[in-house]
Amino acid sequence: MEQVIANGFYLGAQYALIALGLTLIFALMNVLNFAHGQMYVLGGFISYTVYGQLGLPFVVALLASGVTLAVIGALMEKFLFRTVIKRSLREESTMLLAAATAFFFDAVILLIFGEKQRGVPKIVKGVFNEGGIIMPYDRMVVGVLALVFIAAFVLYMQYSRVGRAMRALAQDRVAAQLMGVQVDRYSMIGFAMGAMLAGIVGGLLVTITGVNSGIGGPISIKAFMMVMIGGAGVVGGAIAGGFILGMMESVGLTVLREYGDVTYLVIFAALMVFLSIRPNGLMGKPWG
Amino acid sequence: MTRSVKIASVAAFLAIVFIAVPVLISVSGRFDLYYTLTSVALLSIASAGVWLTFYIGRINIGQGAYALMGGYVSAILVVTHGWSFWPTLPAAGLSCAAASVLIGLPILRLRGVYFAMVTLVLTEVARLLALALPITNGAKGMVSIPLPGALSIFGLTIIPDFATLHNARLAFYLLAVALMVVCFAVVYRLVHSRVGKLCQSLQQNEELASSIGVNIAYLRVIAYAVSSFFGGVAGAIFAAISQSIYPSSFTVIDSVNFMLNCFLGGLGYVFGPMLGTLVLYFGWDLLFQTGRFQLLIYSTLMIVLMLFLPNGLLSLAATTRKKG
Numbered sequence: 001m002e003q004v005i006a007n008g009f010y011l012g013a014q015y016a017l018i019a020l021g022l023t024l025i026f027a028l029m030n031v032l033n034f035a036h037g038q039m040y041v042l043g044g045f046i047s048y049t050v051y052g053q054l055g056l057p058f059v060v061a062l063l064a065s066g067v068t069l070a071v072i073g074a075l076m077e078k079f080l081f082r083t084v085i086k087r088s089l090r091e092e093s094t095m096l097l098a099a100a101t102a103f104f105f106d107a108v109i110l111l112i113f114g115e116k117q118r119g120v121p122k123i124v125k126g127v128f129n130e131g132g133i134i135m136p137y138d139r140m141v142v143g144v145l146a147l148v149f150i151a152a153f154v155l156y157m158q159y160s161r162v163g164r165a166m167r168a169l170a171q172d173r174v175a176a177q178l179m180g181v182q183v184d185r186y187s188m189i190g191f192a193m194g195a196m197l198a199g200i201v202g203g204l205l206v207t208i209t210g211v212n213s214g215i216g217g218p219i220s221i222k223a224f225m226m227v228m229i230g231g232a233g234v235v236g237g238a239i240a241g242g243f244i245l246g247m248m249e250s251v252g253l254t255v256l257r258e259y260g261d262v263t264y265l266v267i268f269a270a271l272m273v274f275l276s277i278r279p280n281g282l283m284g285k286p287w288g
Numbered sequence: 289m290t291r292s293v294k295i296a297s298v299a300a301f302l303a304i305v306f307i308a309v310p311v312l313i314s315v316s317g318r319f320d321l322y323y324t325l326t327s328v329a330l331l332s333i334a335s336a337g338v339w340l341t342f343y344i345g346r347i348n349i350g351q352g353a354y355a356l357m358g359g360y361v362s363a364i365l366v367v368t369h370g371w372s373f374w375p376t377l378p379a380a381g382l383s384c385a386a387a388s389v390l391i392g393l394p395i396l397r398l399r400g401v402y403f404a405m406v407t408l409v410l411t412e413v414a415r416l417l418a419l420a421l422p423i424t425n426g427a428k429g430m431v432s433i434p435l436p437g438a439l440s441i442f443g444l445t446i447i448p449d450f451a452t453l454h455n456a457r458l459a460f461y462l463l464a465v466a467l468m469v470v471c472f473a474v475v476y477r478l479v480h481s482r483v484g485k486l487c488q489s490l491q492q493n494e495e496l497a498s499s500i501g502v503n504i505a506y507l508r509v510i511a512y513a514v515s516s517f518f519g520g521v522a523g524a525i526f527a528a529i530s531q532s533i534y535p536s537s538f539t540v541i542d543s544v545n546f547m548l549n550c551f552l553g554g555l556g557y558v559f560g561p562m563l564g565t566l567v568l569y570f571g572w573d574l575l576f577q578t579g580r581f582q583l584l585i586y587s588t589l590m591i592v593l594m595l596f597l598p599n600g601l602l603s604l605a606a607t608t609r610k611k612g
Contacts, residue, residue, distance in 0.1 A: 032401050034544075080591065088598035089556070092347055095404070096551035097594045099544055103587035111584065221412065221540065224405045232401055265416040268409050275406055276394030284402075 002132045008250035009243070010139055013146035014201060016242025018219065019226035020153055020235065021197030027170035027233035028190040030091060031081055034098040037220030038105035039195050043069050043202025044211030045113045051207075052120035058207070065203035066196045073195025076101065077188045102216070109213045119210035142204050149200060150239060153193075157235060166190050170233060225271060231284020240282055305465045310458060322457040326529065328569050329464035330522045333471045335549040335561035337518030340475060342555050343484075344511045345491035346396070350407030351519045352543035353414035354384045358520025359527035359537060363430040364423060373436035374447070377524050384520030385513040392512040396505075399494075411543045418535035429534030436528055460529050467525070468562070471518055476558050478514070487511055552593065554600020563601055 018040060025033045033039075043065040051061035084097050124137040157163035165186045168176040177183050202211065226245050230237025245267070252263035275281070313321050334351050341348035358380035365371040365379060395406050418424045435450040447463075450456050478484050486507055489497040498504045527533040549568055553560025571589065575582045597603060 026401065032404065080595065083595055084598045087595075090599075092342075092555070093551060093594070093598045095347065096548055097591065097598075099548060100587050100590035100594060103583055104591060107581075107583035107587055111580065217540065221408065224408060228402065228405050228409075262416075262420055265413065265420060268413045268416065271409060272391075272395065272406060272413070275398060275402065279398045279402060281402075 003134065004250050004254050005247070006133050006135055008247035010135070010143040010246070011250055012243035012246030013143045013150070014205060014242075015222065015226055015246045016239045017146045017149055017197060017201045017204075018223045019230070019238035019242045020150065021194035021201075022223045023227050023230075023233055023235065023238040024166075024197070025191055025194035026227065027235075028166060028187050029077070029081060029085070029094075031085075031094045031098060032224075033194065034095070034220060035102040035105050035216075036194075036198055036223050037216035037218065038102050038109065039069055039072070039198035040202040040205075040219050041109055041211055041213060041216045042072075042105060043199030044206040045109060045118070045202075046199070047203035047206045048113075048118045048120055048211060052118070058123050062200060062203045065199040069199025069202075070192040070196035074188050074192040076195070077191035081191070082184065082187070102220070106213065106216060109216075113213060115213050117210055117212040118206070120207055123207050139208060142208055145204060146201070149197070153197070154235060154239075162186065162189060225267075228271065228275060228281055231281030234281075234283050237281055237283045302469065305469070306462070310461070319455075319457060322461045323529075324569070324573060326457070326461045326464045328566050329461075329468040330525055330529075331546070331549065331569065332562045332565040333464075333468050334519045334522040335546045335553075335565050336471050336475050337515035337522075338546045339550045339555070339558075339561045340478070340511050340515045340518075342550055343479065343491060344487045344508050345494070346399070346508070346512075347401070347404035347547065348407050348512075348515065349404050349540075349543045349547050350410040351515070351546040352411040352538035352540065353407075354388065354516040354519030355523030355526070355542065356411075356414045356418060356533075356535070356538040357387065358384050358523030359533040360418060360424055360430070360523075361520070362524035363433050363527045363533045366433055367430055368423075372439070373434075373528055374439045377521060380524035381517040381521040384523075385517040388513050388516030389509055392509050392516075393505075396508045396512060408540060408543065411538070411540050415535050415539060424535070427535060429532060429537075430527075431532040433527060433531045433533070435531065460525075464525060467521065471521075472559065472562060474514075479558055483507070483510075548590075552590075552601060554602035557600065557602040560600055560602050567601065 018036070021039075022033055022036045025031055025036075046065045046068055047058075047061040050056050050064045051058050080097055080101065081094060084094055085091070088094070122136075122138050124141050126137045128135045128137055128140060157167060165176070165181045166189070168179065168181055169183060169186055169190070173183065205211070222245065226241035227238055228241070229244050230239070230241030248267050248270075249263065252266060256263050256266060309325065313319060334355055337354075338348045338351050361380040361383050362373070362376040365376040366373055371379075391410065395403065395410075398406055419426055424430070435456060436447075438449040439447040448459075450459055453459050479487075486497070486502050489502060490504055490507060494504050523533075523538065526537070530537075545568065549564035550561045551564070552568055553562065553564030572582075572586055575586050578585055593601075
């Protein structure tokens with residue numbers, strides 16, 4: 001059981017980091033970023049190229065993933081989402097745009113990196129084995145790094161000037177604008193940060209699970225679920241949702257093993273029941 | 289539009305789909321187009337359902353679940369219980385509508401992205417259920433479903449046995465198009481009735497609508513049930529055409545595509561989903577020749593379309609009319 005909980009924590013830390021980016025974009029722009037999973041895959045492939053192919057240090061690879069995705073995110077906000085939100089009669093139209101960008105990234109990733117599963121050499125060798133818990137060191141490093149990034153993100157949002165502006169935007173766009181917050185600028189920064197987080201997780205996880213061009217969609221669905229559990233557009237909710245999903249997955253795979261491949265069915269069913277009781281998730285604002 | 293213009297355009301549309309298209313196809317010899325057009329008709333029926341949920345202000349990414357369910361209901365009734373195909377068609381629709389009432393009562397309380405994401409999850413649930421339940425035959429799916437038999441009332445054969453037909457493709461095409469016409473007529477009638485106005489009030493402000501005495505809970509369940517009925521019927525015919533159904537017949541991608549069809553055609557127009565489906569499906573097919581660049585060009589075109597026509601293709605016609 002200790003093993004199961006340790007695995008759950010490790011999964012949860014990664015999931016929470018994915019969900020944070022998604023929820024940030026949603027909170028600021030009211031955009032459900034369908035391409036989040038594809039951004040994650042892109043980040044993974046960039047790390048694969050820099051660290052696995054070119055042989056540069058892992059930190060450089062992680063940095064490259066984050067920066068590239070941040071630039072892509074900023075450009076997407078400036079040239080695509082901002083324009084469509086301005087011209088469209090209904091806010092939901094951005095969903096078509098988001099889905100189209102997801103297809104676009106899928107196509108680009110497939111053309112550039114091919115359809116093969118890619119992995120990189122381990123960043124740290126060896127296995128931790130004590131007190132009934134077996135965990136490779138590289139997983140622990142990645143888990144700790146994910147926790148560090150989560151903490152850094154939360155502190156940044158809480159105490160920096162940019163973070164305060166973004167929180168104000170998420171709370172009330174018009175009021176923030178009246179108080180002199182430059183809405184366009186901070187929307188762009190927020191989108192870039194969300195994309196960067198996706199890229200960083202991709203870069204972290206390529207060292208463990210590897211990456212292939214087909215996993216973007218499923219990752220997006222998982223990220224949506226975490227955001228729903230915690231409540232859309234809330235930083236604390238995304239972190240909670242990530243850890244809850246990670247734990248449920250880890251426990252479910254062990255407990256429900258004898259019934260066949262039903263873990264996800266049970267999780268989905270539980271989620272639907274949960275949402276019909278608490279429509280806004282654990283801590284979401286109403287009608288996010 | 290005046291009444292006579294409306295009647296003339298409907299008559300023209302019927303003449304095109306029922307007479308001109310079959311004639312053109314038999315002249316040109318492109319019989320494969322029947323399959324494409326049948327698919328477009330069926331997908332646009334399912335998309336019309338999604339459009340109806342958009343009309344009450346909900347983003348529905350769960351139509352794939354009902355299409356899958358409709359397909360399985362029809363397939364199981366035909367294969368396991370020996371029913372004829374025709375009664376399974378309303379049975380598939382009705383069972384989907386009944387299921388959607390049960391599911392819809394709790395989840396229709398959700399709004400915005402919450403509803404969108406729950407319905408997305410619903411599609412996954414349907415696929416996993418189809419894999420896990422004993423009655424659906426798991427991942428192997430239901431195969432070699434017999435073609436629809438003859439339908440006769442009082443000894444009079446209305447629809448001949450599809451298996452004996454020289455050209456079953458044409459028969460399926462006519463069936464799908466006829467159903468599409470009926471479905472869009474129903475949606476059109478619904479939207480332009482008192483109920484349609486009430487649904488529009490839901491789209492704009494539910495609390496306000498509720499405060500002046502609109503029974504919002506009842507209305508949204510009805511709209512969702514009609515929507516799922518369409519999905520079930522479309523899925524049932526799909527199963528009959530391909531004579532098989534698998535858990536992966538309708539997945540999240542299909543659900544997303546149903547939604548995209550509505551967006552592309554235009555959310556403010558009843559016939560938006562029909563046009564959107566036609567354009568998306570044919571666009572994808574035409575780009576097949578570009579090989580590995582197919583998805584790249586397709587998605588780029590979609591982004592460009594969205595940038596310049598964010599309110600759908602039909603908004604183009606609307607703005608020119610306003611100017612003129």
